[in-house]
Amino acid sequence: MATLNERLQADLASARKAQDKPRTLLLGTILADVKNLRIELRRDPTDDDVVDVLRRGIKRRRESIEMYTAGAREELAAKERAEVEMLEGYLPPQVGDGELREAVRAAIAGGAANIGAVMGKVMPQFKGRAEGSAINAIAREELAKRG
Numbered sequence: 714m715a716t717l718n719e720r721l722q723a724d725l726a727s728a729r730k731a732q733d734k735p736r737t738l739l740l741g742t743i744l745a746d747v748k749n750l751r752i753e754l755r756r757d758p759t760d761d762d763v764v765d766v767l768r769r770g771i772k773r774r775r776e777s778i779e780m781y782t783a784g785a786r787e788e789l790a791a792k793e794r795a796e797v798e799m800l801e802g803y804l805p806p807q808v809g810d811g812e813l814r815e816a817v818r819a820a821i822a823g824g825a826a827n828i829g830a831v832m833g834k835v836m837p838q839f840k841g842r843a844e845g846s847a848i849n850a851i852a853r854e855e856l857a858k859r860g
């Protein structure tokens with residue numbers, strides 16, 4: 714099975730052959746970030762490392778979408794949305810809210826009494842498969858129920 718990095722490399726080559734400039738630019742940028750991470754780590758990045766790079770890229774683009782929308786630059790926001798969609802295609806399947814809620818409840822039952830403790834117990838279980846903001850929202854909701 715090919716690693717995520719190899720898959721990104723192959724998709725970049727395909728995009729270049731198809732002369733798909735937006736996809737070529739996006740994948741080139743992400744692969745440059747992966748290469749920088751490889752230099753930083755002094756080893757080949759694992760799939761989890763590459764997923765982290767993808768998540769950072771998605772987060773940056775979502776922040777740009779907010780700024781472009783606030784600045785009434787809808788054409789640029791639309792471009793960023795398309796890039797987020799492309800990058801999300803490389804991420805592992807996301808975990809459903811039900812499974813997250815169960816993990817949060819288990820963490821609270823296990824003695825986690827504040828948001829930091831809950832996040833500390835739940836985040837490692839879903840690394841790369843769930844957004845931190847989604848876990849945080851569910852944790853706050855469940856903690857509020859406990860009062």
